[in-house]
Amino acid sequence: MRGFLGDRSDILEGEAQRFRASGLLGRSTPLIALFDYLLVASLEGRAPKEDEIAFAVFNREPGFDRGQDSVVRVYAHRLRRSLEAAYAEPGLDGVRLELPRGEYRLQVAAPEPETSAPEESVARPRWWKQPVSMRMLAPIVLLVGVASAAGSWAVLSHGGQDGEVAAGRANSLWSPLLANDLPTLVVVGDYFLIGESDDGVEVNRLVREFDVNGSADLERHFLSHPDSMAHYMDMDLRYLPTSSALALGRVMPVLGRMGGTRGTSVILASDLTPAMLKSSNIVYVGLISGMGLLRQSAFAASRFAVGSDFDEIVDTRGGHRYISQAAMPQEGNAYSDYGLLSTFQGPEGNMIVIMAGTRDTAVQEMSEMATRSDAVEQARKGAGGKPAFEALYEVAGMDKTNVTGKLLIASAIDSVQVWSAQRPSH
Numbered sequence: 001m002r003g004f005l006g007d008r009s010d011i012l013e014g015e016a017q018r019f020r021a022s023g024l025l026g027r028s029t030p031l032i033a034l035f036d037y038l039l040v041a042s043l044e045g046r047a048p049k050e051d052e053i054a055f056a057v058f059n060r061e062p063g064f065d066r067g068q069d070s071v072v073r074v075y076a077h078r079l080r081r082s083l084e085a086a087y088a089e090p091g092l093d094g095v096r097l098e099l100p101r102g103e104y105r106l107q108v109a110a111p112e113p114e115t116s117a118p119e120e121s122v123a124r125p126r127w128w129k130q131p132v133s134m135r136m137l138a139p140i141v142l143l144v145g146v147a148s149a150a151g152s153w154a155v156l157s158h159g160g161q162d163g164e165v166a167a168g169r170a171n172s173l174w175s176p177l178l179a180n181d182l183p184t185l186v187v188v189g190d191y192f193l194i195g196e197s198d199d200g201v202e203v204n205r206l207v208r209e210f211d212v213n214g215s216a217d218l219e220r221h222f223l224s225h226p227d228s229m230a231h232y233m234d235m236d237l238r239y240l241p242t243s244s245a246l247a248l249g250r251v252m253p254v255l256g257r258m259g260g261t262r263g264t265s266v267i268l269a270s271d272l273t274p275a276m277l278k279s280s281n282i283v284y285v286g287l288i289s290g291m292g293l294l295r296q297s298a299f300a301a302s303r304f305a306v307g308s309d310f311d312e313i314v315d316t317r318g319g320h321r322y323i324s325q326a327a328m329p330q331e332g333n334a335y336s337d338y339g340l341l342s343t344f345q346g347p348e349g350n351m352i353v354i355m356a357g358t359r360d361t362a363v364q365e366m367s368e369m370a371t372r373s374d375a376v377e378q379a380r381k382g383a384g385g386k387p388a389f390e391a392l393y394e395v396a397g398m399d400k401t402n403v404t405g406k407l408l409i410a411s412a413i414d415s416v417q418v419w420s421a422q423r424p425s426h
Contacts, residue, residue: 009043012108015097024082030308033057034075038106047105070323077328171373173343174254177281177351183263184255185276188244189286190268195233213270213292238268243360244286247367254371282352298354301417302390311358313338326359326397334398337362341369342390345415361397365405382410389413
């Protein structure tokens with residue numbers, strides 16, 4: 001049993017500073033703001049209420065519905081997980097920073113005297129880790145390779161019954177794409193990982209910068225952040241979420257039997273170029289955070305926007321915010337995730353189809369919705385029967401499985417506006 005250090009604000013503040021400097025809060029502005037707000041309140045001896053945090057940190061209006069808007073609980077859960085991860089090293093017996101469950105206050109805890117270890121044998125939190133050798137990174141690289149292989153297997157597998165494939169190909173989402181004479185690129189959302197070094201020589205950890213989706217982006221990042229050159233290394237390493245492989249297994253049978261000179265190829269989102277957006281039909285499968293170049297096009301004329309982070313979708317017309325709960329699932333309990341299905345014309349008459357989710361559960365559900373004629377027609381009807389449309393779904397998940405999806409909003413898209421919105425002004 002751990003003993004708490006009472007009102008020792010000096011210890012609390014010191015431990016908080018070390019945790020903030022560790023980088024384990026990432027670059028999520030809302031998460032950092034929540035941590036800083038709770039630290040100030042805790043140093044003042046206060047435990048703020050959920051409403052107070054919502055107003056002060058997340059700019060919610062008075063009278064917001066906590067039952068519909070769980071932003072405070074979602075970010076508190078993330079903060080709690082970050083703190084737990086920081087002190088997860090085996091044998092750690094030192095002072096630790098905690099966010100008690102059911103409370104919104106930070107506190108420091110210490111071991112009972114009889115379990116204390118000598119100072120020289122106390123294990124350090126993760127921000128004091130020893131350098132990780134490339135040998136230790138090998139299993140991570142292997143994991144990436146396995147995920148990529150799973151995606152390739154899904155592409156090569158026809159899966160499903162011929163009747164289901166024929167029905168999927170005939171639905172109004174795919175028929176315009178299959179009818180033109182252009183090749184099709186299936187773009188899979190991926191993550192470009194950067195090696196981070198403490199001494200500029202040996203890689204200590206892998207990190208993700210959301211504005212860096214390839215080597216060229218990393219070079220541009222160095223130009224605007226020259227200090228990062230001392231500790232960022234291009235390892236040419238990418239991560240493919242397993243949900244993308246599962247979704248491909250459902251979509252590829254619909255696309256994989258195209259005749260004539262047309263063909264279907266699979267590339268990573270980090271390899272997509274502007275020229276490809278003009279010369280091929282584009283089918284995106286993956287997380288919203290992994291869309292890379294496509295994210296600008298998908299949201300250029302959309303009624304939806306990505307919120308304070310990639311777990312939040314904002315309806316800019318209705319003002320409602322939809323926050324995924326998939327980051328904090330509890331075993332055996334259902335949670336909500338959110339997915340976006342859209343289709344619109346490309347800049348040269350090519351077709352673009354987007355199947356994206358805030359988390360893995362929604363990605364899988366969007367691939368199912370896209371291959372179901374009844375779901376596609378329901379979305380199109382909700383968009384006034386227009387050929388270019390977008391549809392937002394709430395996906396009920398349990399134990400990382402998509403259980404069911406519900407259409408929330410469907411709207412027409414002006415394909416011309418998509419590209420005019422991205423045209424540089426002179």
